[in-house]
Amino acid sequence: MDYGQIIKRAAHITWRYKFLWVFGIIMALCGQGSGGNPRFQMNYNLPYDPSSGAPEFPPFFPEPLGQTPIVVYVVAGLVFLVIFGLISIIVGALGRSALIKSVARVEDGEHISFRSSWQDAVAKAVPVGLLQLLLAMPMLALGALVAVIVLTTFWPFFSQIFTYRPTPESQGPPPFVEDFAAFFPMFFATICSTICFFFIIQIIAGLFRTFGSRAIVLESQGVIGSFARSWTLFSKNISATLILALLLFLITIVVGLIVAIPAMAIMFPIMISTMPAMISGSGPSMGNYFLLGAAGIVMVIIVGFIQGIFQVFIESLWTLAYRAFSNETH
Numbered sequence: 637m638d639y640g641q642i643i644k645r646a647a648h649i650t651w652r653y654k655f656l657w658v659f660g661i662i663m664a665l666c667g668q669g670s671g672g673n674p675r676f677q678m679n680y681n682l683p684y685d686p687s688s689g690a691p692e693f694p695p696f697f698p699e700p701l702g703q704t705p706i707v708v709y710v711v712a713g714l715v716f717l718v719i720f721g722l723i724s725i726i727v728g729a730l731g732r733s734a735l736i737k738s739v740a741r742v743e744d745g746e747h748i749s750f751r752s753s754w755q756d757a758v759a760k761a762v763p764v765g766l767l768q769l770l771l772a773m774p775m776l777a778l779g780a781l782v783a784v785i786v787l788t789t790f791w792p793f794f795s796q797i798f799t800y801r802p803t804p805e806s807q808g809p810p811p812f813v814e815d816f817a818a819f820f821p822m823f824f825a826t827i828c829s830t831i832c833f834f835f836i837i838q839i840i841a842g843l844f845r846t847f848g849s850r851a852i853v854l855e856s857q858g859v860i861g862s863f864a865r866s867w868t869l870f871s872k873n874i875s876a877t878l879i880l881a882l883l884l885f886l887i888t889i890v891v892g893l894i895v896a897i898p899a900m901a902i903m904f905p906i907m908i909s910t911m912p913a914m915i916s917g918s919g920p921s922m923g924n925y926f927l928l929g930a931a932g933i934v935m936v937i938i939v940g941f942i943q944g945i946f947q948v949f950i951e952s953l954w955t956l957a958y959r960a961f962s963n964e965t966h
Contacts, residue, residue, distance in 0.1 A: 646953035661944025729765035735951035
């Protein structure tokens with residue numbers, strides 16, 4: 637396989653058919669590009685009543701926010717994540733189907749347009765979306781299992797941190813500090829094992845998503861049949877797939893550095909301007925908050941745009957590779 641030619645051809649298609657950027661950008665903005673995991677933080681200084689069984693909001697929160705149990709917001713956040721995940725799967729299926737079929741049409745010498753690409757996207761969005769949903773199930777199951785293990789095994793330790801309130805008579809470190817040495821090795825081992833499992837599952841899911849979606853779009857395979865087809869092509873082209881993945885990884889690093897340049901150029905001066913206020917303890921002004929918010933919006937637009945274009949390149953590259961693998965097996 638001529639890897640250089642495939643990369644060059646994918647770059648040419650990405651630059652030549654700029655209307656495909658729309659599909660890549662919406663995929664990137666919905667987390668279908670490089671992806672990412674949401675982070676949740678809990679303020680340690682939230683007032684807590686151990687007898688209530690749940691943290692309370694500070695008293696300055698307006699009504700009815702302050703009177704609503706925090707569990708309501710946790711459930712609402714989970715519902716929002718589920719809804720966003722489903723939307724992300726739908727958008728990803730549309731964008732991926734459009735890009736895969738459009739690249740195939742270009743290679744077959746056909747004329748493509750935004751309208752034809754959208755029609756191709758709608759035609760295969762359901763099976764591609766179902767494939768992605770099936771591949772997401774193991775991650776959700778593992779995440780739920782880890783959450784249960786952490787809550788049942790390590791919550792007694794964390795509850796000491798959340799419920800501890802120093803008193804004037806308190807001397808020395810908090811009591812839970814003494815338990816940290818015995819607690820940390822098990823917790824660290826659990827986290828490392830979880831990361832390894834997630835990494836392995838992500839690789840397997842990525843393999844079947846990359847090959848399976850193309851088997852569905854290009855060969856009209858069913859969702860279940862796409863798994864067998866994916867494994868057949870991968871098992872016969874293991875070295876070529878790994879080399880191509882490594883090259884793509886290196887290209888991704890370069891693109892990441894390119895994306896970081898405008899991000900740092902926007903955020904660094906604003907962060908420097910807030911340092912005096914933070915050092916003095918007065919906190920950033922409303923003007924600083926406004927600038928940070930505006931800079932964040934600009935960064936999302938810039939990063940989403942660049943990642944969207946790069947997503948078109950990625951889908952083009954794997955589509956070209958898939959066609960080459962298929963031709964070699966025939």
